[in-house]
Amino acid sequence: MMDSFVFPGMTTRVVFGSGTLAQAGDELDRLGQGKALVLSTPHQEADAQKLAEALGGRAVGVFAGAAMHTPVEVTEKAIAAFEKSGAGAVVSLGGGSTTGLGKAIALRTGADQVVIPTTYAGSEMTDILGETADGRKTTRRDAAIRPETVIYDVDLTLTLPVGLTVTSAMNAIAHAMEAFYAPDRSPVIELMCRDAMQAFKAGIPALIEDPRSQPARARALYAAWCCSTALGYVSMALHHKLAHVFGGSFDTPHAETHAILLPYTTAFNEVAVPDALAPIAEAFGGGSAGGGLWDFAREVGSPLSLKEVGITEADLDRAADLAVENRYSNPRPFERADIRALLQQAWDGTRPGA
Ligand code: NAD
Numbered sequence: 001m002m003d004s005f006v007f008p009g010m011t012t013r014v015v016f017g018s019g020t021l022a023q024a025g026d027e028l029d030r031l032g033q034g035k036a037l038v039l040s041t042p043h044q045e046a047d048a049q050k051l052a053e054a055l056g057g058r059a060v061g062v063f064a065g066a067a068m069h070t071p072v073e074v075t076e077k078a079i080a081a082f083e084k085s086g087a088g089a090v091v092s093l094g095g096g097s098t099t100g101l102g103k104a105i106a107l108r109t110g111a112d113q114v115v116i117p118t119t120y121a122g123s124e125m126t127d128i129l130g131e132t133a134d135g136r137k138t139t140r141r142d143a144a145i146r147p148e149t150v151i152y153d154v155d156l157t158l159t160l161p162v163g164l165t166v167t168s169a170m171n172a173i174a175h176a177m178e179a180f181y182a183p184d185r186s187p188v189i190e191l192m193c194r195d196a197m198q199a200f201k202a203g204i205p206a207l208i209e210d211p212r213s214q215p216a217r218a219r220a221l222y223a224a225w226c227c228s229t230a231l232g233y234v235s236m237a238l239h240h241k242l243a244h245v246f247g248g249s250f251d252t253p254h255a256e257t258h259a260i261l262l263p264y265t266t267a268f269n270e271v272a273v274p275d276a277l278a279p280i281a282e283a284f285g286g287g288s289a290g291g292g293l294w295d296f297a298r299e300v301g302s303p304l305s306l307k308e309v310g311i312t313e314a315d316l317d318r319a320a321d322l323a324v325e326n327r328y329s330n331p332r333p334f335e336r337a338d339i340r341a342l343l344q345q346a347w348d349g350t351r352p353g354a
Helices: 020-030 042-058 072-085 096-109 162-180 187-209 214-233 238-250 254-270 278-284 289-299 315-323 336-348
Strands: 013-017 036-039 059-063 089-094 112-117 128-133 136-141 149-153
Touching (some): 013 214, 020 089, 036 042, 042 059, 059 072, 162 187, 162 238, 162 278, 162 289, 187 289, 254 289, 278 289, 315 336
Parallel strands (some): 013 149, 036 089, 089 112, 112 149
Antiparallel strands (some): 128 136
């Protein structure tokens, strides 16, 4: 129990269950929005079209151009479609890329957002938006970015490929890992993160056995909600900084990058805050939080080395430079040499502490 804390309260309405997609129309009505533009990636366009049909007169159409890291040129095209349609809301159906597009539209137009997440990336509960323009990714936090309503429908995650199921779960666990030691954490967030660790530990191996297992999908999506809430209400540190460096400057895929770095960043900070990270060690076993996560990653077939996302050993020097360009809070103080050593381990792919 912490001596003192501030809990800001949650502002996003959450609808969770199986078949909840059918409630999207009611949720739009609840927001007082008669018309909405449905958003998706090209890959999920058919699902978005089906949703638009189900929404009937409430849907003004589908914009299926969402892309990873929210390119500003895509946002501009989507805003043109949104403004022409006279809609007052967006319905974002998909993973973090689609949610990001919805947030970018909302920030610039004041649109209400109903988000229907289909991965575990966890953008839906947050006030964070990362965008790319001219090859540079910038991130900002603003209350106007946070979605009004999130509908979690377990049925929509049944089609999530096993590879993305695993890396997306590791991406979610990374939010909880940094929430456990965040200076602005509270008991509510800590409880959610503890529960999420247990749910992922049980749920992910069950999904590898049977990707369409409804109970295991429900467990994993519930855990994703907990981790997204953690990301949305506390500050992140070294792990998210490093993931941002690789995604933003080396164009590595988002979920895999988080998955690879997680055991190493956890082990690095565990030296300074072993008690804060004890819930991870307890959930994943292996005698330590970093070691336990590495063992889990190996068990569920998650990538373990930066080589697997195309990073060369020579890239590690530039990544270390970028990681220490600006100072930010982290439970364990570090110099460039410490980061370079951490990255070497993440590139070698060896078990932390070995
Ligand atoms: P994604 O949204 O790019 O999805 C990956 C691919 O999987 C896409 O083609 C998508 O259409 C497909 N897909 C998604 N759900 C599916 C399903 N259930 N079945 C079949 N295919 C499905 O990937 P992501 O990892 O969810 O999101 C990554 C993006 O989200 C990055 O741009 C990242 O920066 C952003 N993000 C932002 C925040 C935030 O708070 N701002 C948090 C997490 C992630």
